[in-house]
Amino acid sequence: MQQGFFKRSSRVLGITAVAASMMLVSACGGSSNSAGGSGNPNAVLTVSNESGGLWTCSFNPFQSAVSFLSMGDVYEPLMFVNALQDDKTTPWLATGYTWSNSNKQLTFTIRNGVKWNDGTPMTAADVLFTFNELKKFPALDLNSVWQVLSSVTQSGSNQIVFNFKTAATPYFYYIADQIPIVPQHIWASIKDPVSYTDADPVATGMYVVKPCTPQNITFKPNTYYWQPGLPKVKTLDYPAFTSNDAANNYLATGQAQWGAQFIPNIQKYYLDKSKSFNSWQPPITQVTMFPNLKDPLLSNLTVRKALAYATDRQSASAIGEGGQEPPGSQLGIVTQTYPQWIDPQAQAADNYTYNPQQADKLLESIGAVKGSDGIYSLNGQKLSFTIINNGGYSDWVAALQTVAQGMKAAGIELNVDNLSQNDYNTSCSTGSSSSPTTARPAARRRTTSCGSWLYSTNSAPIGQPAATNYERFDDPAVDKLFDQYAATADEATQKTIIGQLETVMLNQVPVIPVTEAAAWYQYDTKDFNGFVTQQNDYAVPSVWQLPDWGQVLMHLSPK
Numbered sequence: 395m396q397q398g399f400f401k402r403s404s405r406v407l408g409i410t411a412v413a414a415s416m417m418l419v420s421a422c423g424g425s426s427n428s429a430g431g432s433g434n435p436n437a438v439l440t441v442s443n444e445s446g447g448l449w450t451c452s453f454n455p456f457q458s459a460v461s462f463l464s465m466g467d468v469y470e471p472l473m474f475v476n477a478l479q480d481d482k483t484t485p486w487l488a489t490g491y492t493w494s495n496s497n498k499q500l501t502f503t504i505r506n507g508v509k510w511n512d513g514t515p516m517t518a519a520d521v522l523f524t525f526n527e528l529k530k531f532p533a534l535d536l537n538s539v540w541q542v543l544s545s546v547t548q549s550g551s552n553q554i555v556f557n558f559k560t561a562a563t564p565y566f567y568y569i570a571d572q573i574p575i576v577p578q579h580i581w582a583s584i585k586d587p588v589s590y591t592d593a594d595p596v597a598t599g600m601y602v603v604k605p606c607t608p609q610n611i612t613f614k615p616n617t618y619y620w621q622p623g624l625p626k627v628k629t630l631d632y633p634a635f636t637s638n639d640a641a642n643n644y645l646a647t648g649q650a651q652w653g654a655q656f657i658p659n660i661q662k663y664y665l666d667k668s669k670s671f672n673s674w675q676p677p678i679t680q681v682t683m684f685p686n687l688k689d690p691l692l693s694n695l696t697v698r699k700a701l702a703y704a705t706d707r708q709s710a711s712a713i714g715e716g717g718q719e720p721p722g723s724q725l726g727i728v729t730q731t732y733p734q735w736i737d738p739q740a741q742a743a744d745n746y747t748y749n750p751q752q753a754d755k756l757l758e759s760i761g762a763v764k765g766s767d768g769i770y771s772l773n774g775q776k777l778s779f780t781i782i783n784n785g786g787y788s789d790w791v792a793a794l795q796t797v798a799q800g801m802k803a804a805g806i807e808l809n810v811d812n813l814s815q816n817d818y819n820t821s822c823s824t825g826s827s828s829s830p831t832t833a834r835p836a837a838r839r840r841t842t843s844c845g846s847w848l849y850s851t852n853s854a855p856i857g858q859p860a861a862t863n864y865e866r867f868d869d870p871a872v873d874k875l876f877d878q879y880a881a882t883a884d885e886a887t888q889k890t891i892i893g894q895l896e897t898v899m900l901n902q903v904p905v906i907p908v909t910e911a912a913a914w915y916q917y918d919t920k921d922f923n924g925f926v927t928q929q930n931d932y933a934v935p936s937v938w939q940l941p942d943w944g945q946v947l948m949h950l951s952p953k
Contacts (some may be wrong), residue, residue, distance in 0.1 A: 437921045437952040438629040442650035444641035444936040446786030448634045451606035454592040455574035463632070466944025467613060469574035469597040472502055472521070474945055475567050478931040484945075487516070487575055487598065497561040497883055500569070504552045509618040510577045512596050521554045522546060523578035533588045537568040541851045542880065561881040564888075571941065600625040600947060610636055616815060625924070626951035638788040644670075645916050652925075652946075653916035654937035658716050658790035660916075670920040674928050674935065675912035677730050679791070680722045682847070683781065683906040684865040688856055691775055696760045698903040700753040702746045706800030709748075711909050714793025722907030724947040726847070726899040727892075731908060737893025743900055750804035757805065770805040778807040785812025797908065847905050848898065849876050867904040913939060924949035 397716040453464040465471075472488040477479050482639060504518040525546040528535040542565055545557045556569060568606070580596045594603060598620065601613035613630040633639035633650075642657050644650040647662050657664050657673075665671050685692035685701070688756040692698060707721035723729050724746040727736055762770040762777070770777045783790050791812060798808040850868040872895070879891045915935040917925040926935035926946060 399405075400741060403484040427579075431929070433566065434921065435952050436628055438631055439627045439652065439922060439950065440631040440633065440644070440650040440914075441937045442641045442644045442653040442655065443632070443636065444635040444638050444655045444786055446784045447636060448608040449606060449611055450591075451593050451603075451611075452591045453592050453595045453603060453606075453610070454558060454587075455576070455595075456528075456536060456587065458536055461536075462938045462940050462943075463611065464592075464595055464597070465574050466599070466941030467601045467630075467947055468595050468599040468603065469576065470599050470944065471571050471573055471575065471941055472504075473570035474933075475571040476932065476945075477934055481567065483570070486941075487521070488570070491566075491570070493563070495557075498558045498564050500556040500558070500562075500566065502554050502556075502570075504554060505620070508550060508598050508620040509600050510579075510596050510598055511616045511618050513618055514577065514579055514596075516575070516577070517597055518548050518554055518576050521575055522548045523582065524573065524575050525556075527552075527576070527581060527587060528573070531588055536852045537572050538849070539565060539569055539573070553822045560877065561883070561885045564880050574941075586919055598942060601630060621948070625947055627947065630947070635786070637786050645918075648920070651918040651920075651922055652937060654914045656715065656718065656787070656912075656914055657916065659787070660716070660718065664916060668918070668920070669701055670918050671916070672919065672925070672927075673916045674926075675914055676928075676931070676934070677720060677728050677910035678913045678934055678939075679728060679911045680726070681719070681790075681905040681909045681911045682722065683797075683908060684847075684901070685905070686856075687866045687904070691772065691777065691779075694772075695761070695902065696756050697772070697777070698906070700756040700804065701801070701806065702903050702906050703749045703753040703756070704801045704804035704806050705797055705908060706748040707744075707908055709796045709800060710793040713796045714914075715789050715909055719909040719912045722909045724899055724903070724907060726905075726907060727896065728910050735889060735892055736882050737889070737896050740893050740896035740900060743897070746900070748800060753804035753806070762805075765803050768802070768805060769807045776807070777805065778809065779810045780811050782813055793908065848872050849894065865905055867902075869898070869902070872898055921953055923951050923953055 437726050450460065452460045453468060455461045455465045455469045470487050472486055473491070474484040474486050485505070487505055487508060489505050489597060491500060491502045493500055500519070504521055508516040510516055525539075525543075529540050529543075532540065542558050542560070542562045543556060544559050547555050547557070549555050558565070575598065577596050584590050593606070598616075600616055600619050600621075602616050603611055604614040606612070611634075613632065613634040615625055615628055619625070633644070635644075637659075638655050641650075641653070641655055642663065645653040645657070646667055648668065660673060665673060672758075683701075683705070685698055687693050702724060709719045711717065711719055720730055724744055725736065725740055729736060757770050757772070757777070760772065762772040764770050765776070780795065780902070783794055785791060791810070794808075794810045800806045847863060847865070848867050848869070849863060850873050856866065875894055875898075879888055882888060913934050913936040915926070917935070919925060924946075926933055926949075932949065933939075933945040935942070935946060937943050
């Protein structure tokens with residue numbers, strides 16, 4: 395029996411699916427006490443982000459399974475890059491930056507007057523230490539920045555200089571927005587920062603952990619926070635939910651004010667219950683199946699193409715996601731949010747609509763034989779695959795049931811293995827199954843995934859954690875495209891390269907997008923002001939989007 399993963403770009407949360415090894419991911423959360431009466435300056439903000447498991451009370455910002463809890467609210471990056479506003483950049487721990495040496499050198503000016511939450515001043519030396527720590531311990535380098543960096547040095551008292559091997563403007567997002575700055579006076583004595591729990595994090599952000607239990611995390615204001623008057627929300631509760639149903643009930647009953655998960659029949663179940671209940675789901679990435687390319691069956695290109703034709707994206711969207719997530723595109727682009735990055739020729743060549751007859755034709759062309767049970771076998775191996783899934787996500791469970799039914803009609807058996815969050819995340823990253831996250835080097839975040847999924851640097855041997863290339867795709871020609879993309883700041887050239895990557899997605903089918911993953915977002919304006927709206931999209935609004943949720947928390951205030 396083969397195995398696979400079902401996953402979403404961006405933060406890993408999700409499902410797994412298909413032969414030999416594939417995966418699918420999405421995101422959710424939890425919540426606890428209600429916000430209290432209107433006009434209460436001490437109102438408690440409760441979030442509902444179903445994660446599929448109880449809290450481990452680990453806040454290590456370099457561990458992908460828990461970094462969403464501490465990046466943005468507790469730990470902070472150098473800059474904020476807003477994906478919803480064409481990558482608009484806002485200063486954070488750095489006040490500014492400049493490119494030089496033909497875009498091979500990037501210099502940040504580090505903010506003065508910032509303190510760690512233990513009262514120790516933060517300096518440029520902490521920033522230098524953070525990036526050198528990623529070099530010393532490559533497992534911390536989740537975005538593979540040291541694959542393109544040649545050195546990081548300090549200049550004067552408050553500047554950090556990044557030197558790249560080649561021009562690398564696309565890496566700005568990963569260096570500026572995605573790397574938490576940690577304190578040298580704490581982390582320098584940690585012998586194994588990769589497995590470090592970081593239960594009581596010392597950081598520069600608005601909040602400190604006070605306390606954490608398996609059922610709930612309470613965040614309280616950092617008394618040393620460098621932005622006067624922030625945070626305005628004095629208590630943030632983050633309950634742990636193991637299923638969407640419990641988390642959704644918290645939202646529907648007003649016990650949580652900020653949600654980030656799929657709600658079936660959202661109009662009747664949630665929106666109609668209060669005039670203060672609101673929702674908006676901008677697509678920002680794709681929920682995708684990641685075949686284990688080290689498996690003999692899934693390494694067969696024709697088998698992968700048959701799987702792509704046997705994937706009923708329309709039904710997964712309409713039935714599994716209640717129409718709230720559009721069908722995905724094999725191009726690897728979030729077509730609704732970033733249409734300007736779709737290559738017309740690649741789009742014209744994309745004929746991967748649900749077509750079980752075409753899947754039959756492809757499988758029979760390589761000698762596959764359909765058994766009495768209606769399932770094909772190839773060279774004595776039955777096309778029966780297991781896909782791992784985060785069983786706490788009811789929408790993923792429903793979507794995979796639909797996908798499995800569609801594949802059965804094409805002579806392919808898909809067995810869904812619904813796992814706990816921790817088991818799922820481990821299986822995804824180590825290759826026991828497979829999955830996606832936000833776009834990585836050279837493919838730009840707005841394309842959602844080509845870079846993170848296909849760049850071989852983000853891969854790892856089976857059994858070792860991969861950053862995002864969970865399927866273990868490796869093609870030197872594709873890596874070269876990423877390198878070429880990073881070497882140019884010309885958008886027309888970048889779009890040409892993205893078009894070639896879209897063609898790779900069509901011709902090699904390294905992964906199989908299923909739906910365009912929504913940034914799930916529900917919010918209650920009864921007791922709080924400042925939420926993201928479609929008209930004021932100052933950050934991706936989902937609780938699990940890091941470090942964006944820190945920006946949201948900066949804007950929120952009790953009424």
